[in-house]
Amino acid sequence: MSNTVTAGASVHRSPGDWALKVAPWVVLFVILAIVPFQFPSFRVEQFCFWMTLAIAACGLNLLTGYNGQISVGHGALFGIGAYTTGILITEFGVPLFGATVASAVVCFAAGILIGLPALRIKGLYLALVTLAVATLFPLLLEQFSAITGGSGGLQITSPQLYRGEMRERPIRLESPVAGLENDQWKYFVFLGITVVIFILSRNLIKSRVGRSLVAVRDNEVAAESSGIPVSQVKIVTFGLSAAIAGIGGSLFALDQGQLYPSSFTIVLSIYILVAVVVGGAASIIGPAIGAVFYGLFSDVIVQQMPDRIQPARAVILGVLLILLMLLAPGGIVGGFRTLQAKWSARRSSTHSSGLAVTGPSVTGPPAAGPEVTA
Amino acid sequence: MKDFLQILLVGIGDGAVYAMLGLGLVVIYRSTGLLNFAQGEMAMFSTFIVWTMWSLGLPMWLAILGGMAGGFCVGALVHQVAVRPVGDPHEKPLAVVIVTIGLFLGVNGAAQLIWGTLDRSMPPLFGRGQVTVFGVAVAWQKIGAVIVLGVMVLLFYLLFQHTKLGLAMRAVASNSESASLVGIPVPRLLMLGWGLAAAVGTVAGVFIAPNLGLGTNLMQLTLIFGFAAITLGGFDSLVGAVVGGFVVGALSSVMPRYITIFEKMPLAPAFILILAVLLFRPEGLFGKKQVTRV
Numbered sequence: 052m053s054n055t056v057t058a059g060a061s062v063h064r065s066p067g068d069w070a071l072k073v074a075p076w077v078v079l080f081v082i083l084a085i086v087p088f089q090f091p092s093f094r095v096e097q098f099c100f101w102m103t104l105a106i107a108a109c110g111l112n113l114l115t116g117y118n119g120q121i122s123v124g125h126g127a128l129f130g131i132g133a134y135t136t137g138i139l140i141t142e143f144g145v146p147l148f149g150a151t152v153a154s155a156v157v158c159f160a161a162g163i164l165i166g167l168p169a170l171r172i173k174g175l176y177l178a179l180v181t182l183a184v185a186t187l188f189p190l191l192l193e194q195f196s197a198i199t200g201g202s203g204g205l206q207i208t209s210p211q212l213y214r215g216e217m218r219e220r221p222i223r224l225e226s227p228v229a230g231l232e233n234d235q236w237k238y239f240v241f242l243g244i245t246v247v248i249f250i251l252s253r254n255l256i257k258s259r260v261g262r263s264l265v266a267v268r269d270n271e272v273a274a275e276s277s278g279i280p281v282s283q284v285k286i287v288t289f290g291l292s293a294a295i296a297g298i299g300g301s302l303f304a305l306d307q308g309q310l311y312p313s314s315f316t317i318v319l320s321i322y323i324l325v326a327v328v329v330g331g332a333a334s335i336i337g338p339a340i341g342a343v344f345y346g347l348f349s350d351v352i353v354q355q356m357p358d359r360i361q362p363a364r365a366v367i368l369g370v371l372l373i374l375l376m377l378l379a380p381g382g383i384v385g386g387f388r389t390l391q392a393k394w395s396a397r398r399s400s401t402h403s404s405g406l407a408v409t410g411p412s413v414t415g416p417p418a419a420g421p422e423v424t425a
Numbered sequence: 426m427k428d429f430l431q432i433l434l435v436g437i438g439d440g441a442v443y444a445m446l447g448l449g450l451v452v453i454y455r456s457t458g459l460l461n462f463a464q465g466e467m468a469m470f471s472t473f474i475v476w477t478m479w480s481l482g483l484p485m486w487l488a489i490l491g492g493m494a495g496g497f498c499v500g501a502l503v504h505q506v507a508v509r510p511v512g513d514p515h516e517k518p519l520a521v522v523i524v525t526i527g528l529f530l531g532v533n534g535a536a537q538l539i540w541g542t543l544d545r546s547m548p549p550l551f552g553r554g555q556v557t558v559f560g561v562a563v564a565w566q567k568i569g570a571v572i573v574l575g576v577m578v579l580l581f582y583l584l585f586q587h588t589k590l591g592l593a594m595r596a597v598a599s600n601s602e603s604a605s606l607v608g609i610p611v612p613r614l615l616m617l618g619w620g621l622a623a624a625v626g627t628v629a630g631v632f633i634a635p636n637l638g639l640g641t642n643l644m645q646l647t648l649i650f651g652f653a654a655i656t657l658g659g660f661d662s663l664v665g666a667v668v669g670g671f672v673v674g675a676l677s678s679v680m681p682r683y684i685t686i687f688e689k690m691p692l693a694p695a696f697i698l699i700l701a702v703l704l705f706r707p708e709g710l711f712g713k714k715q716v717t718r719v
Contacts, residue, residue: 121522123462172703174518175460179656180703182462183649183696190690317645321526328523362537369531373507376520376527 083242087235095234096306101346102241103129103303106248108326108338110295113252115324116332117261118288119268120169124181126320127188128293132158132300134192134199137207137310140222142198144210147222147305151244154301155294162293166286185320192312205310221308241302245339248295253335255291264288265333296323325368328375331384340383430561432678438567439650440674441574445629446644446651447658447666448577449622454660455598456618457504459514459521463528464651465644467503467623470532471496472630473540476547476639485550489631493624500623501616503528508619509612536641544638550631570632574667577625581663594618598661646692650677653695656702659712668710673698 087095111125135154139145145153165184169177192199199205208219226236255261266274267284275281304310322345330341345368353364379386446468453461461467475492479485507524514521551569555562585591596604597614605611633647653673658665676698677691687693708714 115519119519121519123522123526168700168704172700172707175514175522176703176707178462178518178522179460179652180700183652183692183699186645186649187690187692187696190692194686194689194693321530324523324526332519360538362534362542365530365534366538367534369527369529369534372527372530373524376524377507377510380520 087238092232092234095238097346097350099234099237099241099306100303101342101350102245103299103306104323104326104345105339105342106245106299106302107296107323108330108342109248109252109335110292110297110299111323112327112332112335112338113255113264113295114288114292116327116334116337117256117268118264118285118292120285120289121174121178122181122292122320123178123317123324124165124184124188124320125292125296125323126315126317127184128158128161128296129300129303129319129323130188130192130315131161132297133304133310133315134205134300135297136301136304137205138198141205141208147209147224151298151301151305154297158297158300159290159294161297162290163286165293166289169289170282170285181320182317185317189312189316192315199312200310202312207304207308207310222305223308224305237306241306244298244302248298249335249339252295256335260284322368325372327382328372329382331382331386332380334381334384337382337384344383427560429679430559432682433675434558434561434563435567436675436678437671438564438570438674439678440654440671441567441570442629442632442670443647443650443654443673444574444667444670445570445577445632446626446647447654447670448581448663449625449629450651450655451658451661451663451666452581452618452622452625454655456594456615457508457514459508459525460652460660461622462522462525462648463503463532464622464626465648466529466532466536467496467499468626468630469641469643470499470536471623471627472547472634472639472643473536473545475627475631476545476634477540479547480545485548489550489627492627492631496623496627497620499532501620503623504616504619509615533641540641542641544640545634547631547634547639549635566632566635573628573632574670577628578663578667585663590617649692649699650674650695653699655709656699657709659709661713662709662711665709665711 086098090098107125107129110128111122114120114122132154135157136150139150139153140147165181168180172180193201196203207222209222210217211220213220224233224237224240226233228236231239256264263274263279263284266277266279267281271281274284307314326341326345327338328341329344330339331337348368349364353361356363375382379389381388446464449468450461450464453459453464471492474495475488478488478491483491507528508521511517511520511524549564549566551565554565556565556568557563583591585595593604593609594614594617596607596609597611597618601611601615629647629651630643634643637643650673651670654669655662655666656669657672658667658669673695676694680694681687681689681691702709
């Protein structure tokens, strides 16, 4: 009994603090709820794509940001999720979101399969292997064109009632709610799934398992000697990360209704990585911010530029990646934390100026780099 | 049998080109300890420089020299502004990988901006002729690739083993801290290494472009073949890059022909090779074993 009281007291230090912590989230959710009603249908469709990217980036972040295993091949896992969903629906008549669950399971298995060699292959070399996977994946789709449709594409169809008879027709996410358009309904379904995945990842990272992920990243030997089953942690992380990327891919398939190998080249893997790095690796919300950044940049800003200079998109993103690594390795979230820390340090130093010596090393700001906080 | 020999020889010709790209990758690995994922894109960029000079009317050999010089500058510049400031690749692998991926994107986008997205055609350096050896027709272009590779290896050998500059570069590769203590200008030599690697990549690009058509994704598959070559040969071995290049070229030419599952993906044998070598013999055939100190 007393336990719960102290725990409660330590969380809610004062109502003001609590409000300050919750308010931004309330605002965010209100904005997210209004957005589909304020934008034309094609924008809402784009938002849906951004969410699939955010989910994939969330998965990559668990692996690369928190666990320190570098993957340049998450586009392939995203693709496995997408094609699993497409094939299950078209060939086996699996219900739409049932296929999403199955894709997560298939990608979990695929992740374990890639995670096994990753126990021996680390750092730069793991990056090389995953880069090769990403390059190979579109060719695999061509090779097995009997089931993937090859470069002709895979049209995802399901038997639907049409003019009084059952026919194979392109899948559609139809809104069961009277006031919602189909795209708005899709938006809210995707948003729900995205939010659940981000909350689950947050809980995972805050748990004992999450701390062992970070411990393995920071020092494998030390983690091993404090009793963390390093191999198990690394493999399961790979599986989970892949499963999440696969869910992103599955939603992508439901969103697009048709799949082509050219959507799953190395470039997709790079953009997932961009979302993680720009938003902030090893922060929960970072990948979502990064995905929104990427979406705003490539779907809104770049579209304003004349066709001839649109490849500048890749140049700008590339330069941005390099600059971030040199100037702000923590991405947007990391940069924000640094500012926050500086600000609170200044505030505390003006407050405590009359007091006895409190060196900044003791009360100083929390380190701003990629930390464990959400 | 004749059929097999034919395919094998084609593969060896391709392998010479993978080896060229591999040589550049090895030079960079030895000097800065990183796997340069942007190597292929840099080579594509300088191949476009060659194409531009050639289509402006310069003779091919001069255009190639110009492209190599351009590539050298790009490589040196990239090292100075992007790679060096990031720090030690083995301490911060993620940062280094992201920088090279950033370069990959940036260089590719820059090429699209300058030269557009249409494929250009480039004539084969050694013409379209063939010669018949033991009843098997071999394109002069393939033989030329092997010869050029041989010249390159000879030049590298002379540079590294018989010049003061090469000695200094080897010193930097084996221990950059001690090298800088004895007065070797380490950063300048690293820059030189990057420049050389990019210049070598140009030649690889010039050999591939006539086959595939010169476009901005010219080198994306070739890069993986190049990496497969140096993985097999050993990341720090120039000899390894050559041997690895030939083996990878032969495998990826022969296997898709006889094993149906590889039919449309000659990259698959190379991938399996990378995986197998990294798992069971990470130092490759000729590389130095890496020892981790706790």
